[in-house]
Amino acid sequence: MSKEIMQLQVTSLGHRGDGIAETADGPVFVPGALPGETVSAQVAGGRANHIRIEQPSPERIEPICRHFDACGGCSVQQLAPGAYLDWKRKLVEKALSDRGIDAAVEAVVPGAAGTRRRAVLTAVRAGRHVLLGYHEKASHRLVDIRECPVLVPEIVAALAGLKRLAEPLMPKKGELRVTVLSTTAGLDVTFDQANRNYEQKIAQLSQLAVELDLARLSVNGETLLEVRPPALDMDGTAVVPPPGGFTQATLAAETALCALVMEGLGMPKKVADLFAGSGTFALRVAKSASVHAVEGDAAAIKALENALRIPKGLKQVTMERRDLFRRPLMAEELNAFDAVVFDPPRAGAQAQAEQLALSAVPHIAAVSCNPATLARDLRILIDGGYELQTVTPVDQFVFSPHIEVVANLSRK
CATH class of the missing domain: 2.40.50.140 (Nucleic acid-binding proteins)
Incomplete structure (x- = not known):
C-alpha cells in the first residue's frame, strides 16, 4: 500500500x-x-x-454545516446550487441510459435546507456520555451533532432533549435507532433496538416526554405515551402515521410529487395506488376518483383506515393488505383500473412492473427514491408497450446523493 x-x-x-x-x-x-x-x-x-x-x-462554495467534513449525513454541500442540481439530474439520466432508455429528464424540482421533517438518527454510548447523530463518512463512528441544517428547526431544537430520552434506553451493546417526525401536533419520537428493561423506566420516560412536549413517544414498537395524535395534513385529511412509519421526508417534496402524479394519471375514474403507505397519493386522488389502496404493512393500512373514518367528501377508497413483492396485482386485476400509481421501497417493483406490462392500464405514474431500480422497472414497462411521457426528479434529500423521481407513462 x-x-x-x-x-x-x-x-x-x-x-x-x-x-x-x-x-x-x-x-x-x-x-x-x-x-x-x-x-x-x-x-x-x-x-x-x-x-x-x-x-x-x-x-x-463554503459548506453550511460545521459537521460537514466528518458527518456522513450530507455528501455535497460544497457544490454551487446550479451545478448541484445538474449533478442530480445527470444521476437520473445515467440510470436511464444504463437501461437503454433515451428520455429527456426535466429540471430538478429543488429542495431547501431546514425543511426535512423526518430524521433517522443513531445514539451510542461513549463512556458516560450518549452521542446522538449520524455516522461519519465511510465509518462506524458517530458524529455527535449540535446542528443539522437540513432538518426543520423543531427537530434541531429537540436534539439535547432526545439525548436525555436516549440515556435510559441505551442497549448494553450496539446502537439505538431514533426516528423523529415533526407533525402538526409536535414531535413524534420512536426508539428502536432499546434495552429490554425499558419497561421498568416507563414513568421516567413518560415524564421526560411531557417535559419535552412530545406528541407521542414509542419504544420498540410500543407506544408509551400519546399526549396528542401526531397527525400529518395530507391535503386536508389528517393522517396519524404508525410510529416510525414511512412518510415523505419533506412537505414541499410531498406536494411536488403528488402534483406530478396527478398530472400523469390524467382524468381517471378508478385508480390503483400500489405500495400506498398511509395514503400520500390515495387521499389526493380520492378527491376526483375512486381509489383501491394496496399496501403490505398492516400499520400503514390501519392509519389510512383511521383517517377515512371521518367523512371528508372523498370518492370511495378501498384498502387491501397485500405483499406486492410476493403477490403483485395480476394483469387481469389491473385491467379494472384507468390508472395506476406505484411508489415502492428502494428495491423497486419488478414483479409488479412485469404484470403492469401485461395489462391494458392506460396511464401509470411511477415514483421512486432509487433511479437504478426505477430504470429497471421502466425498461419492463416500455418493453411491454408503454411510452415514457415525462421524467421529473424531485430533490427531497438535499445535500445527499439521493433523489426522488416521478415517471409518467401511457400505453401506446
Missing part, C-alpha cells in the same frame, strides 16, 4: 458525491473533491485520503 503523495485531476462527480479522478491504474474516488479540481492525496485501494485541494473549482 503506497504512502506516496499523488497529484490527481478530478473529472467527474460520482453517484455517491465523491470526485472521480482517472489514473493509469483506474479511477480514484476523492471524497469532497469537485470536477475540475486538482488535488494532492495518498491513494490506497482506489480511494484518496489526506486530501489537499491544490486548485479549487469555481463551483466550490
Whole structure:
C-alpha cells in the first residue's frame, strides 16, 4: 500500500458525491473533491485520503454545516446550487441510459435546507456520555451533532432533549435507532433496538416526554405515551402515521410529487395506488376518483383506515393488505383500473412492473427514491408497450446523493 503523495485531476462527480479522478491504474474516488479540481492525496485501494485541494473549482462554495467534513449525513454541500442540481439530474439520466432508455429528464424540482421533517438518527454510548447523530463518512463512528441544517428547526431544537430520552434506553451493546417526525401536533419520537428493561423506566420516560412536549413517544414498537395524535395534513385529511412509519421526508417534496402524479394519471375514474403507505397519493386522488389502496404493512393500512373514518367528501377508497413483492396485482386485476400509481421501497417493483406490462392500464405514474431500480422497472414497462411521457426528479434529500423521481407513462 503506497504512502506516496499523488497529484490527481478530478473529472467527474460520482453517484455517491465523491470526485472521480482517472489514473493509469483506474479511477480514484476523492471524497469532497469537485470536477475540475486538482488535488494532492495518498491513494490506497482506489480511494484518496489526506486530501489537499491544490486548485479549487469555481463551483466550490463554503459548506453550511460545521459537521460537514466528518458527518456522513450530507455528501455535497460544497457544490454551487446550479451545478448541484445538474449533478442530480445527470444521476437520473445515467440510470436511464444504463437501461437503454433515451428520455429527456426535466429540471430538478429543488429542495431547501431546514425543511426535512423526518430524521433517522443513531445514539451510542461513549463512556458516560450518549452521542446522538449520524455516522461519519465511510465509518462506524458517530458524529455527535449540535446542528443539522437540513432538518426543520423543531427537530434541531429537540436534539439535547432526545439525548436525555436516549440515556435510559441505551442497549448494553450496539446502537439505538431514533426516528423523529415533526407533525402538526409536535414531535413524534420512536426508539428502536432499546434495552429490554425499558419497561421498568416507563414513568421516567413518560415524564421526560411531557417535559419535552412530545406528541407521542414509542419504544420498540410500543407506544408509551400519546399526549396528542401526531397527525400529518395530507391535503386536508389528517393522517396519524404508525410510529416510525414511512412518510415523505419533506412537505414541499410531498406536494411536488403528488402534483406530478396527478398530472400523469390524467382524468381517471378508478385508480390503483400500489405500495400506498398511509395514503400520500390515495387521499389526493380520492378527491376526483375512486381509489383501491394496496399496501403490505398492516400499520400503514390501519392509519389510512383511521383517517377515512371521518367523512371528508372523498370518492370511495378501498384498502387491501397485500405483499406486492410476493403477490403483485395480476394483469387481469389491473385491467379494472384507468390508472395506476406505484411508489415502492428502494428495491423497486419488478414483479409488479412485469404484470403492469401485461395489462391494458392506460396511464401509470411511477415514483421512486432509487433511479437504478426505477430504470429497471421502466425498461419492463416500455418493453411491454408503454411510452415514457415525462421524467421529473424531485430533490427531497438535499445535500445527499439521493433523489426522488416521478415517471409518467401511457400505453401506446
